Amino acid sequence: MKERPDVIILTEEETGEELKVKVVEQTTFGGSDYLLVTEDSLEGDEAYILKYIGGDGDDAIYEFVDDDDLLESLGEIFEAILAESDDEE
Numbered sequence: 001m002k003e004r005p006d007v008i009i010l011t012e013e014e015t016g017e018e019l020k021v022k023v024v025e026q027t028t029f030g031g032s033d034y035l036l037v038t039e040d041s042l043e044g045d046e047a048y049i050l051k052y053i054g055g056d057g058d059d060a061i062y063e064f065v066d067d068d069d070l071l072e073s074l075g076e077i078f079e080a081i082l083a084e085s086d087d088e089e
Helices: 068-088
Strands: 007-011 018-029 032-039 047-054 061-064
Touching: 018 047, 018 068, 032 068, 047 068
Parallel strands: none
Antiparallel strands: 007 018, 018 032, 032 047, 047 061
């Protein structure tokens, strides 16, 4: 993944339903790139971690991380990154 996008529109393959998410932060772990995203709506307070699979721009492919151990590790990394960002402000 070359540069972090600001917004991603995820499309469910089976239903075609779209979900617009804001990219909060990006990291690399174990040789793979991951994004921390939130729903792009006023009532959306859900956060997700996406794994970058391949492609560029509008053709980029991501998948939701659902492995509990990996989620825990990435959650700690993103928490540290966000804490650093808060300290710099």
